[in-house]
Amino acid sequence: MKTFMFFIVALLVHVVFFISIFDIYFTSPLVHGMRPQRVPLPPPARRLVLFVADGLRADSMFKPHTNGTTRTPYLRRIIEEGGSWGVSHTRVPTESRPGHVALIAGFYEDVSAVAKGNKPVITYLQHFIMIHLYEYLCVCVCVCARVCAGWKENPVEFDSVFNESRYTWCWGSPDILPMFAKGQLRVHHVPLDVPLVSNAEGLSNFVFIVGASGDHVYTHTYPTAMEDFASKDASRLDTWVFNQVKDFLTSAEKNQTLMSQLHDDKIVFFLHLLGIDTNGHAHRPMSKEYLENIGLVDSGVAEIVSVLEEFFGNDGRTAYVFTADHGMTNWDWWLETYRRIDVNQADIAPLMSSLIGIPIPLNSVGLLPLEYLNTSHHFKAESMYANAVQILEQFKVKMTQKKETTFSFLFTPYHPLTDYKMSEFVTHTRSLIQKGHFHEAIHQCEVLIGQAMKGLSYYHTYDRFFLGCSVVLGFIGWTSYVVLVILKTHASLRKPPASRDTTAARCLGWVFVCLGLLVFLFLYFQASSFTYYIYCLLPVPVWYSVLKEFGILVELLRSVSSLRLCKCFGYFALVLFAIELLSRSANWVLSCLCLAVFPLLPVVGREPNTNYVLCAGAVMLFASFLYILSSRHAGLCARDRWLFGGQMLQVALCTYVLSSTHSSLQLKGGLPLLNQLISWTTLVSSFFVPLLSSTRLFHRLLSVLMSLIAVYLLLSTGFEALFPPVLSWLMFVWIHMEQETVDTHRMSSRTELSRIDFAENIDLSRIRQLSLDDVRRSYFFVLIPFIIVMCTFESVQVSTRLSSRSLFLIVLVISDLMALHFFFLVKDYGSWLDIGTSISHYVIVMSMTIFLMLLSLMTHVLTAKKLQFGHKKKVHFR
Structure with a gap:
């Protein structure tokens, strides 16, 4: 019974150690309560069309054939005749959800997602097994995982370009689009670089996607059964999207209400093209099916652009953005003579917001890439100012939250951004814009954004040292206790007299009870979360159990030279292992x-x-x-x-x-x-x-x-x-x-x-x-x-x-x-x-x-x- 209880306690202690990293390292960086920031000038576009070629590699798109021809003639002509282009640098994992979240919401993968819901784990397992698609057993495991998981989405709410738009219409995958209307975060793929192309007056290069709330986001998805990795060719998924968009515009001509909505401003059209990604998984990225699907997408984009321009009367107020949610490489492809502007994925959200004149998503940490805006310097300065204030708002909320949960005499503010310095910045920058000093105002905004980002990180990790010390104390205490158990069992140490042992244990027990009470009150008055109590109170009973055996420790020190296990620590040196093994057996x-x-063998990039x-x-x-x-x-x-x-x-x-x-x-x-x-x-x-x-x-x-x-x-x-x-x-x-x-x-x-x-x-x-x-x-x-x-x-x-x-x-x-x-x-x-x-x-x-x-x-x-x-x-x- 005693052994059983020991293993139960050991299991509980290690479960605490296991989950501790999620409270210490992986808490959500998102905060709420910020005010939206708007640019008080007319935007360059009334509507935005977003083409996301899911899984399109940058090299597969940009690299021409040896004879000079290309598989994407339309998009390449856009680059050569005035559109902006570049590479959007993604982050791992190159999954559909985190890439789209970064692009349309403006923040990178919420790390707390690893601890919330079971979709991240299930999806990661799914795609890992899908790599071995050649065996049906693997596919069956994936299906079972989906059923067991229920495809749960992580309940992390965030703002997005879709949220801020007046209307958004989406076409594509049932695994992606439904989450846009729920405003919830989900997880999917691993980093790399993706292509970016756009052709509306220098408005260029990106990709995006994210959840949205409200009833102004309309999704049109094909049946789940169409997403068949064993199909001969998945390009039909993209053909379905293109056909649906054309049918939608045709039907709008007979619907006056819909026609009125489509001709309003702050409109977003989103075309999610999954065929390339599906063909890449099923037939490999360099397969005939994958490469031909890229050509199909190129011709489809050309047709959609033509149809939309005709529908809106060629008014020149449509911004077209083409990109992928994930891919790889950042090479050049015979495009050295054309200006290339690379961006980070999170920078795309503020850019798209500026293009159609909507507030930047509240949780965005992206920096507006001004090179993509073919507008006046005044508009650029106002947009940059809104970007800086939007990030500063997050910093203020984060600082207030931390101040409210910390004793005033223990609170250490982030000195580079005090209340006075923030107020001074806002006043000074607004004055520069009013005086027409736009370049200087933009520079001030860039400096502030850098400081605010550091401040956000500072307050986000404010409690990390305190919690880390508590967990380390628990680790060391538990390990010490287990070592004592081993020594008591196998070292034949003498125990001190029972009476002295009981009295000392009683006094020591009261000391640790008082210590535990002090820790409890400290956490209570700081309104700490429940898990903080576990991490901070766990070392108390553990170290009591260790120090209760003080007599054993003293006896150990006295008899260390005669113990058979005194040389055990040397076995942690790998050199000794190697010497022993070499001498024993070839x-x-x-x-x-x-x-x-x-x-040493390659993990990825190999053929079966x-x-x-x-x-x-x-x-x-x-x-x-x-x-x-x-x-x-x-x-x-x-x-x-x-x-x-x-x-x-x-x-x-x-x-x-x-x-x-x-x-x-x-x-x-x-x-x-x-x-x-x-x-x-x-x-x-x-x-x-x-x-x-x-x-x-x-x-x-x-x-x-x-x-x-x-x-x-x-x-x-x-x-x-x-x-x-x-x-x-x-x-x-x-x-x-x-x-x-x-x-x-x-x-x-x-x-x-x-x-x-x-x-x-x-x-x-x-x-x-x-x-x-x-x-x-x-x-x-x-x-x-x-x-x-x-x-x-x-x-x-x-x-x-x-x-x-x-x-x-x-x-x-x-x-x-x-x-x-x-x-x-x-x-x-x-x-x-x-x-x-x-x-x-x-x-x-x-x-x-x-x-x-x-x-x-x-x-x-x-x-x-x-x-x-x-x-x-x-x-x-x-």
Whole structure:
């Protein structure tokens, strides 16, 4: 019962550590209550037409053929004859939602989205699996994920260009457009650069998209069934949009109310063109379908522009903006003689707002790119002034919020922007504009925007140091407590007299009760959130538990020279590991070198190659066949040989299914029904087939391995299929090495390793104490958190006769030290690639620790349990 409670407490503590980064690093930067800022001058355009070619790569659009021709003749002519062009620099992830949010709302991905709703996680998983589109099983997992998630949207409200427009009409994907009318934030793709082109009097280059509220945003979507990644050609999605827009304008001529709305000002038309992105996922970005779809979009845009110009009587008041929500590269493409103006995605929202004379979205942090405005200097200065005040409004709200939740004597304001300095700026800049000093006014606005952006970051991270210190105290305290538990169990330390121990614990308890009360009152009067109480109060009981064992600590210091574990800390140096491994086994070194190749191989930008999958299947079949032959005289009964034969057949079938499905999709033949049946059968059977095999160590491990690899082959499209066989090779070498290191006069000899049974009850009297080698064993486990390794870890524990609880505690300490290291490396700035990498490191370590007990239980079942369908007496080999 005591051990169970310890694991429950450990689980809760690590859950707190896990979620702490979302309150420390990933809180929403959005604030509300700002006043909209308007430019008191007529805008250059009455309406804006936005073409978003979803997934269009900049190089695919701009790069001409070797003979000088181009696949986008209309858009290239716009560039050459007066339109502005450039590259809009996106951020990771290059998904549809975050790219569109940045472009039309003016702020980058709300980092709090990673902690709100399950759509971000599900979508990221979906697109990761969709990369392996060649296997139907993956697609089925994606569909199940969608159903389970319910496609929930994150409840983060924000302002947008759509919100501020008088009317907005949208055509396109049902996965994108509906959120525009809800004013809610969602998550989607990873960074790169996208093309930008426009042709309305120098008004140019961008992309955008975001949610909107109210009843003035009208969406027209095609059926979800049309978004079929297995279709022969997805360009029909774009054809549908172009046809719908033309039909809409035709119907407007018969509807006087609609005609009146269309001829009003502050109008936005949005055409979301998903065909290029869908063809890119299904057929690869350099495929014939992808490139031909770009040409179709170019001709479609030309036709829509012609129809709109005719509809509005060629009044010259329509701004056309063409771009993509994500893509890659920022090269030149024989366009060096034409002025190129690059922008950041968040800069597009203030630009579009200025074009049609609407307020800049309230949460925008974009800087208006004046080079795209072919207007008077007065209009540019007024627009820049509105941009600066709009960002300054956010700063004021942020500062007020922080001041209200902080004791006045502890509040430290952002000195570069005090109330006096802000008031002085507004007065001075307005005076410069009135005097006609427009260039100087613009410069003052740019300086203020830079200071306001730094101030927003300052107040957004105001509590980070305080919360970080609280979590670090909890981390260190918990790790210290676990170390004390290990030492008390295995170091044979003397305990102080019970009476003195009780009195000291009672006094110490009252001290920590008072300390906890003070922390509680401090947080209460500052109106802190509920989670702040958890992070700040957690160190109190943890450190009480540590300091309560002060007598143990004193005894430890006195007897440190005689402890067997006093040299454990040296094992955290990787050099020692390398020296030991090199001296013990060339087989180990060779397997490690082979495994080390995989992190060096490219992750993206590679074509599928099923030859690697065929090779992996062949290697697994050959190794299994050799084992069956070698085990004929080592206790492998006929039933086990038949079971292994069936699993070998399953591996062969999965290898065939992968190759067959890949070929079928390449030939546009869809997903064969037989392949679907084999895939689902493999997935279901992989969970219980190993339970039918013998519980003898190598017998059960091989059965587990074959089941896992059968599923893994279905998810592979290239060299990654070779990873499980190489990893398994290393794991089997590890088992042999660890068995060799045990003390031969207390442990089994090497020849008895093959006779070890997972299901055998271990004699508790034979359980040994922790030794120096056990730190190494735990350290190896933390480096490779896979089920295969977990099964190997279980094998090591059984073969070396050590309590799994003791090894788990060492793993816990090592994991916590690693997690603390990655805690300091978490980022909430830069690209989403940087942010995602920093989060993944911390999350992987914490998740491994949190689910370690569940994994341990799972692998114990996979290795030690056996399904019995008869009543035959089990034979144990002694």
